[in-house]
Amino acid sequence: LNDLTLKHPAGETGICVGTTISESEIEDLSSWIGPRTAFLITSGEVWRLHGEALAGLAARFGDRWHKIELEDGEAAKSIRVVERVWRTMIEGGGRRDSRVISFGGGSIGDLAGFAAGGFLRGVDYVQIPTTLLAQVDAAIGGKTGINLPEAKNSVGLFHHPHRVLAATSFLRTLPAAEIRSGLVEVVKMAYLLDPGLFERLELEMTSLLSADPETIAPIVAGAAAIKVSVVEQDPTEKGIRKLLNFGHTLGHAIEGALDYETLRHGEAVAYGMLFALQLSERRGLARAESSRLRAVLVAMNLPPLPELDAGSLLPFIKRDKKNRAGRGAWVLASEIGRGVVVEDVVEEELLEALAVFLDSPWSAV
Ligand SMILES: NC(=O)c1ccc[n+]([C@@H]2O[C@H](COP(=O)([O-])OP(=O)(O)OC[C@H]3O[C@@H](n4cnc5c(N)ncnc54)[C@H](O)[C@@H]3O)[C@@H](O)[C@H]2O)c1
């Protein structure tokens, strides 16, 4: 069990990483709810698989406990669903002091955090993330939000949870591809921000892919600690937090060009990192060490990059740039433990690099 604290402008968040949710954590949750009304936001699937972990807690609150079951996965992140949640909360006697518990992956967490942040101008909530991606990334840092049909994550707010309880035993039921996809984010954070953790990933990747709760717990704790430190240094993503976008500029474009099918987020980000390495190498950075990142990604057995051309990726890269209200920012790697954000990649350089990358994504340049 590993306890971290994230200090942020609105207070602090306690983050516990362990293999299970302990009795004392359940007691803490129970007194946090106290005499108030609680709304548990989850999906049918997550509740069916893991609801028993919270059933005892639910039983203590009788009709002051409301379970709100939402659509599974990304479908939960819509304005229609938020409206439904808010109306259910009003109907269930929700007040300014009510409590929200999010129980699920990053989609449920983003939606629940947004719903909690907007309801009566903000009620307290706790994140209980059940996917690897949510445990190391989405549940930590206070970013919440929903999608519009035109653009993902385009409506949101910062609302930090009171607590994050990450239990790796939930990961047992997660498909192997979801584990791998979440591990890509861990690789990303470790490569740029924690050389020690990166070395562990190099040594243990094969066994980590099987997501044994005991083996993966220290890795989840290490990644969560990186995210905490980055968010504390840069709560509103003006500086160092941008490094977490390593691999994401092209990764998002790949996802968009593939209509969010074929590759999972982490898989697309892995290819995004390979591209960022090539861009870095073209500029004379990261040459010696990038082979170590490639080797870790090779060990992850990613599905192949589908056939794509630069022309279909470019509009998505440009949209990303517009969304960030600035020139296109790319995170490059200068060495293990160090990244740089550059804003001077012009279209000509980009197209040239993309042509090489799409031809052979895995090779050095
Ligand atoms: N707020 C942030 O800072 C932040 C950061 C990264 C990603 N995100 C968001 O997170 C979302 C992706 O999250 P995700 O990868 O967790 O996917 P997800 O929440 O969409 O869940 C994926 C699938 O896994 C299932 N699932 C959840 N837990 C399970 C378990 N223990 N066993 C078996 N199945 C389980 C879900 O039911 C769902 O079908 C995206 O919407 C993304 O925008 C947010």
Ligand SMILES: [Zn+2]
């Ligand atoms: Zn990501």
